[in-house]
Amino acid sequence: MILLHLGAMHLVEAEKNQTLWHRLTPKSRLLCTLLLVFAIALTPNGRWLTWAVYAGAVGLIMLLSRVRLWVLFRRVAVEFVFIGVVLLGTLFRDGGHTLFRWGWIQITTEGLTVLGSVSLKAFLSLLILNTLILTTSVPALLHALTALKMPPLLVAILASMYRYIAVLIDEFHSMQKAARSRNLMGNPKRQRIIVGNMFGSLFIRTYERGERVHQAMLARGYQGLPPLAETQSGGRGDILALTIMISVLLFGQAITFHAP
Known part of the structure; x- marks a missing residue:
């Protein structure tokens, strides 16, 4: 797994792309990514429509960044194997209607909802985080963390x-x-x-x-x-990107709170 991710540490060709995502400063890219990850992770279980909105935001960022999809999904697949071992334990839990029972092992509707929700959260978070890593060099990310007062x-x-x-x-x-x-x-x-x-x-x-x-x-x-x-200074594009991201997150949370 470490060998798979080592190549991205010296990735400089992604910084040379002239896409809308690359024109943002590393600080703005990191901030947009963190806001989206926190919104995805903090959404209650079973809010599928909210995650559909966030999935659209993730897909738009992937499209704008022009990241290589086969590289992205290969990295996500390796990471998801390790996370999947932990996620499988969320399936066997009480609550809802029992769909399958064999001894002490049971599968319920609540377990399926939790498993699907947590898996979707992990998948979307891994997609956006790996997109950030593949499009931003590690030195730029470290300087962005410093700028965010880490x-x-x-x-x-x-x-x-x-x-x-x-x-x-x-x-x-x-x-x-x-x-x-x-x-x-x-x-x-x-x-x-x-x-x-x-x-x-x-x-x-x-x-x-x-x-x-x-x-x-x-x-x-x-x-x-x-x-x-080379250091980049923020401009109107960064303010616009953050404004759009916050608007999308607020729209998703509004759907969450108004859902039955």
């Missing part, structure tokens, strides 16, 4: 993770090649022990290497955030 320490931790995760993967690959060159990965029974030892050694190496990397970053003028080649 705690500087948390932003610095995210920036360090962004800069260091590729080093971790390269280090693991070098250890894996060394194990294969010594014919240590051929026996399936010993392979689990070797991989476990590699993770233990990797933890020690990362601790020592992290100190050296941090000192090297400080010597080169590191101030908590990765450098950003």
Whole structure:
């Protein structure tokens, strides 16, 4: 899963696109995305018409951003596999009419409603979040978080993770090649022990290497955030986009409160 998302960290070609979505500042894109995700997540279960409105907003952003759909859905599919294990537990709950029963396992109408609602929330949220990641570089996102007054320490931790995760993967690959060159990965029974030892050694190496990397970053003028080649200033388009987004969210919530 990490390998699937690593390529997006150095994604700079998306920043060169001249779409309406890309013309917004990273701060406005992040703010629109967060507002939409919170609105989707906080909508009560079973409000299908409200989610239809939010799905239209997500689809419009995907259309305007011109994101590659096969890349987007591949990332969402991998993420949804991990989330689906947790979502499955929402199916077996009391309430409503019992549709199926086998021992202590039962499927009710309430369980189906909760499962469908939570799955739809997760799917829409993953779509819009991955669209943001695929169209905005990580340094721009970090600077946008700083502009939104996120705690500087948390932003610095995210920036360090962004800069260091590729080093971790390269280090693991070098250890894996060394194990294969010594014919240590051929026996399936010993392979689990070797991989476990590699993770233990990797933890020690990362601790020592992290100190050296941090000192090297400080010597080169590191101030908590990765450098950003070009900064964008907000304009009328950003104000219009935020106004439209807030109007859509208020319309969706109005449908929620007026629904029977």
